[in-house]
Amino acid sequence: MSIHLDPDKCLACTTCVVHCPVAEATPAFLGPRMIGPAFERFRLLGIVEDDSLKYCANCKNCEIACPQNVPVATINMLARMAQCQEIPPSFRDWIVAHGEVLARGLKYFPAWLKNMGTHLSLMRTLLDWIGIHKDCPMPNFAKTAFRDHLPRLSQKGFAKSVAFFPGCYINYYDPGTGFDLVWLLNQAGYRVFVPKDFVCCGIPLISGGFEKDARDNTRTNLRVLAELNAQKIPVISACPSCRLMLTREIGEFFPELMPKEKISIDDAQSFLLKCIATGELDIKTAHNSSVNISAIYHAPCHLRAQGAGLPALELLSYFPDIAICEANAGCCGISGSYGFKKEKYAIAQSVGARLFQRITTSGRPLVASECGTCRLQIAQATKKPATHPLTLVRAALQGRPLTLG
Amino acid sequence: MSVDRIETDVVVIGGGATGIGTLRDLSLRGIAAVLVEQGGIAHGTSSRFHGLLHSGGRYAVSDTLSAKECIEENTILRRIGAQCVEETEGFFVLLPEDDPDYVEPWLKGCAEAGIQTEELSVEEARRLEPEISPQALRVFRVPDSCVDGFRLVLHNAMSARRHGGRVLLYHKVTGISQANGNIQSVDVIDTLTQTKKTLYCRAVVNAAGSWSGQIAALAGLDVPVSPDKGSLIVFNHRFTSRVVNRLHPGSDGDIFVPHGSITILGTTSVATDRPDDTKPTREEILRLLAIGEPLFPKLQTYRILRAFAGTRPLYTPGNAQGRNASRNFQVFDHASDGLHGFFSIFGGKLTTYRLMAEKVCNAVASYLNVNTACTTKDQPMVEEASAEHLKAARHAFPVGDLSLMADRVGDDLEKVLDLAKKRTSSSSAGNPLICECEMVSLAEIESIAQDPDSHTLTDIRLRTRLGMGTCQGTFCALRAVNAMFEHDIPLSRDPLYELRAFLQERFRGLAPTLWGIQAQEMQLSRAIYAGVLNLRKETYAVKN
Incomplete structure (x- = not known):
């Protein structure tokens, strides 16, 4: 790995340091500017990588804040990948980065057994021993993965198609959100399918330093995306991290794999907003329902990093039955699998504290956020149910009360 | 005002590579010597070049002798000056x-x-x-x-000091006295305290580089240096x-x-x-x-x-100029001009500084009837820090790799490590990074500041690289002054004066290249220092 991003644009202004939730939570992290562009000048000199690098959560708040457009977190991830070429990552790091591989391997075990495995205290002690904190929130495997169940749905008579990139979270742990999206798109006249070759977007692999695996996944996904784009089939994602990775980050990590044509993947909420604007999706019926949802919305960092506004908030505001307010209280701390890790669990909790406080005092009974792991973290810390905004949209449109476990 | 009197065998004039190299050579031979330099260490040309340790390839066609000297000295320096x-x-x-x-x-x-x-x-x-x-x-x-030209000179000075050599920085030569055609003494003035000193000696080495014409003139001599x-x-x-x-x-x-x-x-x-x-x-x-x-x-x-x-x-007999002038060096015994014990060395290049020092010291030693041979090419200038030793101190530093710091500080390493450990164990703030661009921690600044030869923030900068990176002092200047003030680390002048002088010096190098991102950086710097801190010319005038 020899990509080095030009560190010249950094003014050392430390805006990123002020906005870095990890630097605020722990002095063990030297901060995004130091470990990013400043240290990059020494990486070019061949200095030994600093321990502090491992504390970067890749939450991207530094990049959101940077007035100079320095890809700070990307510099860190490239450095981590280079470091992992020298020192192979631990077993624990392999596990948390390879959720998809693991889930595939465990495919034929029933969900109750897998979930018992991840929730039994003996199992948690064992996981704690390999470095996954015993108190961290963990997702439950769904009975049937989204991609296995989707073909069983009857979607007949739709003239238009849309390809859905479900991401690992919706696929293995949260298929309900996927089906809500399918229902909504069906209402707009689209058949939804998942191309069989789509694999994990690779963002957990990047964070773990698994350069080769991330590259392999990127190559596969790019091939599928190029075919879909060539056929003018819209592609959508309901996970901000997957979309961030596929629309921007792969170009920074693997410039050599990038096709000349721009790869386009729509945010699910933006896509639905467009459907409403064109009249494809009729939301008038929603005005007659009486679902009465009151929720607080948390914008995931990886959504904000895309700089494309908060489409979910806009979409939710179309429905008079949904009273929504924005938390606007920063990062939840989990950053994918960061908050699972034993040595980072306390940092992740400390990072999220402000958000948890805001949610708790808001008085809203429900939390909405697109990101699966944000929801896990928030639900555990605030004891409030957390759901994907699409689930609320469907409930309002269908006039069906929410059932939240 | 009384005049301090110092007695020695040899006075070396010029604290660049050649002068300090000469001091080291004399000291290793056991010849008592005092070096005077008008500014700080390497204030002249030795810290103002590209830092290329020539293989000699550049002179291979035009000047085989220079090329040969370069490759020989290049090999020696890689051995004795590994840290530089x-x-x-x-x-x-x-x-x-x-x-x-x-x-x-x-x-x-x-x-x-x-x-x-x-x-x-x-x-x-x-x-x-x-x-x-x-x-x-x-x-x-x-x-x-x-x-690293500056470090090379510094480490030479450290080695010279260990062997009894004395360095007087910020001392300007005001006169050279002779009696009956023999060197008698050198008059100097301490430019920081205005104290006058007279150095009685048997020989003088004029290694003042670009200033050697002015020095020779004080002795009534003329040397062809341009x-x-x-x-x-x-x-x-x-x-x-x-x-x-x-x-x-x-x-x-x-x-x-x-x-x-x-x-x-x-x-x-x-x-x-x-x-x-x-x-x-x-x-x-x-x-x-x-x-x-x-x-x-x-x-x-x-x-x-x-x-x-x-x-x-450049050594320019017969008015050779620029690139046509030889890069060879020349040792001059001014006995031929009627002045015994006065030697000039000029021309040459940093790569061959050690050889130049050896040659002039041979002449001086023979004049003083000393027969000890030159040993500068055999002994490393400073001891190499052991990896285990650095690893043990790792916890006291904000950045893990201590090798750059260890190479910089040379003989001061133990002191820096001790201060870092003391800081880490005594306060929760520990030993923070003061300069992020060049990764300089508080302990390093503290240690250098305590050196009697450090007078200004610029002296600290040269030895630590504080303020020499991306932000050119925008963030670290204030941080350094603040940390020094907070920890009672003495600066010779008012901290705000120091701050402004330091930033003015940085700005001097920025001024001719002020466009693009660096111009943005300077706007930020101006906003902080001139805007927020109101550190303007009227309030803190600095003589340039």
Whole structure:
């Protein structure tokens, strides 16, 4: 790995340091500017990588804040990948980065057994021993993965198609959100399918330093995306991290794999907003329902990093039955699998504290956020149910009360 | 006012590489010697060049003797000055605009001088250094290296001190006295305290570089030295890991030298009548960029940190000028001018400073009837820090790799480690990074500040690299002054005066290159210091 991003644009202004939730939570992290562009000048000199690098959560708040457009977190991830070429990552790091591989391997075990495995205290002690904190929130495997169940749905008579990139979270742990999206798109006249070759977007692999695996996944996904784009089939994602990775980050990590044509993947909420604007999706019926949802919305960092506004908030505001307010209280701390890790669990909790406080005092009974792991973290810390905004949209449109476990 | 009286055998004038190298050589031979320098260590040319430790390849055609001396001294310095030298190797690159017929005589010259060369395919060279122009026709590898001129002088001084040599910094020579054709004494004034001193001695070595004409004049002598100004550009990052030279007869703007975190492009050559003519002009900088671009096509896009200039002390008998003047050095025994015990050394280049010192010390030793041989090429200047030792101190530093710091501080290492441990165990703030761009911790600044030879923030900067990176002092200047004030680390003057003087000095190098991102950086700096802190000229005037 020899990509080095030009560190010249950094003014050392430390805006990123002020906005870095990890630097605020722990002095063990030297901060995004130091470990990013400043240290990059020494990486070019061949200095030994600093321990502090491992504390970067890749939450991207530094990049959101940077007035100079320095890809700070990307510099860190490239450095981590280079470091992992020298020192192979631990077993624990392999596990948390390879959720998809693991889930595939465990495919034929029933969900109750897998979930018992991840929730039994003996199992948690064992996981704690390999470095996954015993108190961290963990997702439950769904009975049937989204991609296995989707073909069983009857979607007949739709003239238009849309390809859905479900991401690992919706696929293995949260298929309900996927089906809500399918229902909504069906209402707009689209058949939804998942191309069989789509694999994990690779963002957990990047964070773990698994350069080769991330590259392999990127190559596969790019091939599928190029075919879909060539056929003018819209592609959508309901996970901000997957979309961030596929629309921007792969170009920074693997410039050599990038096709000349721009790869386009729509945010699910933006896509639905467009459907409403064109009249494809009729939301008038929603005005007659009486679902009465009151929720607080948390914008995931990886959504904000895309700089494309908060489409979910806009979409939710179309429905008079949904009273929504924005938390606007920063990062939840989990950053994918960061908050699972034993040595980072306390940092992740400390990072999220402000958000948890805001949610708790808001008085809203429900939390909405697109990101699966944000929801896990928030639900555990605030004891409030957390759901994907699409689930609320469907409930309002269908006039069906929410059932939240 | 009383005049302090110091007695010694030899007074060395000039605290650059040659002078301090001479002091070290004399001290190792057991000859008592005192060195006087008008500024801080390496205040003249030794810290104002590109930092190339020549393999000799540059002189292979024009000057075989220089080339031979270069490769010999290059080999010695890599051994005795490991902390000052980065063994990068170098490339000589032939571009389409260069004369292809120069290659054969160049290779022959290198072979004659004993400089190893190896031709690489252009693909291989560009795999190693991807930023080099794809237009390159031929690439040769040579044992060029990089040397930190300032550190080299500092470590020489540390070694000299260990052997009894004495260094008087900020001491200006005001007179040289003789009696009956023999050297008697040197009058100096401490420019910080205005104290006068007289150094009684048997011999004087004039190693004042570009200033040696002025020194000789104090003794009523005339030496053929002409200062020749060379300007250089410092870039923010290391876009090459090797020294890269154009394969053509030496010219302006054809050497790129990586240096720690930065890259330096040099040099121009303009005759000047002032040895302290160290102000680069914008025209020179633009010209250097234009000349350097064929070798590194993206050159204009790399961020420039600053520019600086130094004056070469060229030996110019018969009025030879600029690049035509020899880079050879000359030892002069002024007995032929009727003054016994007065020796001048001039010309030469940093790479051969040790040899120059050896030659002049041979002459001095023979004049003083001392028979000890020169041993400077056998002993490392400072001891190498052991890896285990550094590892044990790792917890007391904010950044894990301590090697850069250890190389910088030389003999002061133990002191820095002790201070760092003390800081870490005594307060929760520990030993924070003060300068992030160059990774300098508080303990290092504290240790250097306590050195009696450190007077200003600039003295600390030179030894630690504080303020020499990306932000050019924008953040670390305030942090350093603040930390020093907070921890009762003495500065010789009012902290706000120090701050302004430091920033003014940084700005001096920025001024001729103020465009692009660095101009934005300076706007930020101005906003902080002139805006928020109101540190304006009227409030804190600094004499330049």
